[in-house]
Amino acid sequence: MNDWTEWHGAYDDPESPLSQRLLAVQQQIRLALDRTAPGQVRLLSLCAGQGRDVLPVLASHPRGADVTGRLVELDPDLCAAARSAAPASVDVVEGDAGTTAACGGAVPADVLLLCGIFGNIPDEDIARTIAAVPALLVAGGTVVWTRSTRVPDVTPRLRSWFSDAGVAETAFVAAPRPGWAVGAGVLRARSIPLDRDRRLFSFVEA
Numbered sequence: 600m601n602d603w604t605e606w607h608g609a610y611d612d613p614e615s616p617l618s619q620r621l622l623a624v625q626q627q628i629r630l631a632l633d634r635t636a637p638g639q640v641r642l643l644s645l646c647a648g649q650g651r652d653v654l655p656v657l658a659s660h661p662r663g664a665d666v667t668g669r670l671v672e673l674d675p676d677l678c679a680a681a682r683s684a685a686p687a688s689v690d691v692v693e694g695d696a697g698t699t700a701a702c703g704g705a706v707p708a709d710v711l712l713l714c715g716i717f718g719n720i721p722d723e724d725i726a727r728t729i730a731a732v733p734a735l736l737v738a739g740g741t742v743v744w745t746r747s748t749r750v751p752d753v754t755p756r757l758r759s760w761f762s763d764a765g766v767a768e769t770a771f772v773a774a775p776r777p778g779w780a781v782g783a784g785v786l787r788a789r790s791i792p793l794d795r796d797r798r799l800f801s802f803v804e805a
């Protein structure tokens with residue numbers, strides 16, 4: 600079984616591949632916030648962990664104070680860590696992020712984070728989740744996602760699924776050697792209503 604608390608420990612080593620990935624994710628979150636219109640910015644992060652990617656960005660970005668939203672995470676200890684760093688405008692919800700029920704009231708979001716998910720779920724769940732992005736994002740909103748490029752590298756397929764969903768890629772940043780990759784894109788299609796209680800993905804425990 601995965602120990603996700605231990606997994607987060609790699610963030611404490613600035614040389615670790617996970618820390619390198621973190622910098623790329625945070626850069627894409629900053630760019631997403633730069634693109635938002637004045638006023639409230641809605642954020643949704645699924646399987647948010649400790650929120651190590653987005654919470655420091657909110658604390659430093661000029662639009663950070665405009666952000667409201669939700670981090671959904673299953674593990675109570677990781678939720679507690681995220682809560683201790685989250686501003687009051689961001690709820691940390693302990694629960695299963697794999698169903699659309701976890702998203703109700705928090706979508707359509709301006710910024711959607713799907714980080715640390717796609718390497719842990721079957722390909723058909725990835726496809727289903729990406730196909731649901733138009734129900735999770737407002738038109739013009741940004742999705743930031745991650746997936747390893749290790750063999751067999753499925754990122755080309757993921758990128759084409761995002762394109763099929765109406766998401767225009769704004770960035771794809773990969774480690775120099777097969778390892779982490781971070782993608783980002785903007786929903787160019789219309790946002791569609793969310794099915795209220797549909798399973799998008801389930802983690803496959805290692």
Ligand SMILES: C[S@@+](CC[C@H](N)C(=O)[O-])C[C@H]1O[C@@H](n2cnc3c(N)ncnc32)[C@H](O)[C@@H]1O
Nearest residue numbers: 603646647648672673674695696697714715802
């Ligand atoms: C690889 S970590 C990614 C954490 C964070 N998104 C990041 O990139 O730093 C995966 C996280 O998903 C959480 N998780 C696993 N299954 C989940 C589910 N069904 N609903 C919500 N969170 C889940 C784990 O507890 C873990 O914190």
